[in-house]
Amino acid sequence: MSALTRPWGHLTLAGKIILPLVGLVIALTLLLLLGVATGVIPALVLFGGSLVGANLPIVRFIVAASAILLMTVPTAFVIIYMEMKFIAFINMRLGPNRIGPWGTLQSTIHGFKVLAKEDFTPTGVDVPVFTLAPVVVYLSAVMTLLVLPFAPGLVGVDMNIGLLYFFGIGGLNVVGLLMAGWSSFNKYSLIGGLRAAAQVISYELPLTLGVVGVIMLAGTMSLNQIVLLQAGSFLDWFVFQQPLGFLIFFIAAVAEGNRAPFDLTEADSEIVAGFATEYSGMRFGFFFFAEYVAVFILSGLITVLFFGGWNAPLDLNPLLNWAGLSVNTGLDFGRLGVGLLFLIALGPVVGTLLLALPFWMLRSDWSVLKSLVIGFLLFNLLIMGAVGLYLAISFEAVVGLFWFIAKTYVFVFVFVWMRGTLPRVRIDQLMGFAWKWLLPAALLNLFVTALAVITVDAIR
Amino acid sequence: MSGSLQSYLILSALLFAIGTFGFLARRNAIAMLMSIELMLNAVNLSIVAFGAFIPALRGDAAIIALMVMAVAAAEATVGLAIVIAIYRNSRTPLVDEYDRMRQ
């Protein structure tokens, strides 16, 4: 036994990871070859293909659900990194700069750290409720993604009560917070949970009432339809017809996501970490993830409702037509025939050499290898840009997705900016602001919008 | 099964019976309020089922269900406020200990 373990112990950590991986890859390759040789795998592929073809709606549903669920993880990573870096910039610090270029992998490493930590259950907690609370909070955030339109045709379900569904499911996270606060068997957790519930319920009223103006203007609660109604230039966005509604909605969204300056639920100077005090390991990770996913979703909803969703700010097509530049989107690679084969075979080599040439000629102290590597990287960048451009020109959804993500991240940035700039409010100020200022303002907005809609209808 | 009105109505009757039992048997005032909510929901289920299966009631049933929900919200607000007010005086949530008037 020791004859086997001793060489294993001499390996470095990387070696310990790579060695089993190599073995696994070899075994999988052998299995694949065997499967192809005996004809099992082609038969399976054919069978699977027929199964997929017959049940297209179900397959589409499963793929979309998995994609949405998986999408939340990198989104949360990106937003966490953004927050660390921007707040560091605001605080005049350097921020994360050790792992990866400019510290970009810091949040990923944080994620792995959280995964590897001990999942501790304190004495006296109500175990099933304690375990389910982070799940409820995370699910209530993720399930709202179902109705969010990302791009033309890229929406989970286009419900005609989409907005109502959004608020209904989004309201479920109060239940998760209360569950966490009560089951933790800790007074700070309980106070944090009660504060969270009071805050979220109070701010749900202005959040919902602020949107009613948009619903009245649009005449529908389907988010997809609301985006379609804002097509055209940026002057058609609802923010110009509903400035007060936007302001109310944005403030209430900040409070709804428990973000600074309304992050009373996790005010560490008053109640330790609020409802999450007793949580550790991945259970805490779920709360953490849910918060950042909620930031993304709320920013996305602001974009959809007030800033035109996936519509471009300016429609460039008339300009291009006027200039006589019509973009030909009908690229047909099959027409190239044998030339395509040559392009695929020779393109990378020639491209790499061509791009490496100037570096090799201009920097005499660089080795050939170094300039080749740089040439290869540049070539890849160029190709990626070209492919992106081609996709953007030929598929409407890609451009739409680009605009949606860009606008959403602007609002994510505003969320982060507010956290870095504004001090936390007091709990009584928080509640008083919701009931004495935001709610009357939302009602005023409602009346003015209704009056305007009726007047415009009467004039027409 | 899911296509017949009777199954929904019987389901609603069973839920109503469960709520009745809870209201009669529980000692905690808040548990009694929860049982009342169950009974209201049972009624709501039967109303929505009527609306789905009887064409003459199609739109009206949904409106009535929404009104029931609004009334239930009002009931829960006032009921819980009363429970909390009583709790503040007698320090117990158990209804059969609210017997100060008897002595």
Next chain:
Amino acid sequence: MSLPETVPFLGWAWDDLLFLFFAGALLGTGLMVVIGRNIIRSGLWMICCFGALAGLYVLLGAPLIAAAQVLIYIGAISVLVLFAVMLTQSKSGPVGLVFHHQAWAGALAALGIGILVAVVVAGTAWPLAETARTPSPTEELALLLFRDYVLPLEVVSVLLLAAVIGGVFLAKREREPEETIVPAEPARERMPAPAPAVGTRELTP
């Protein structure tokens, strides 16, 4: 090869399977609400019960009602109930503390009501539609609500306003008279006034 039209081996429609699932969940969680000893758990079971009911509303072709169910019952009423439980510190206790002594009579009465209603339902000839389950479109509902039923709507909104004011009034802690009359503790714990700096007196002429 696609999915079969009905459930294999049983011959039910898929809707029936969903109906059975939701009905079982509804009754099971309803029972847990009623017989659970831990009152917070009862509240959480009640949330599950409302969720199952929302599923049944979707099956009945009323998604708007289902969304309202989730929004109002789960998002507001259940949270209110959980809040009240936490404020009154109701703890779990032995069965004697949870149920009245006459619980068996209540059970009998409930059973009687359930059986009575079930028998009546089974014995009535309902004026059913030929096409089962007509979904109610949202726009039609909106027109009904704001044209034909506008007076009930206003009445309900006034009722809600009254409930809010009543709730605030009832649950507000009455300030005890002594508390307001007796002034706060004399400033014993207040920081002592800063002593004049040593050098100032010497500097003033």
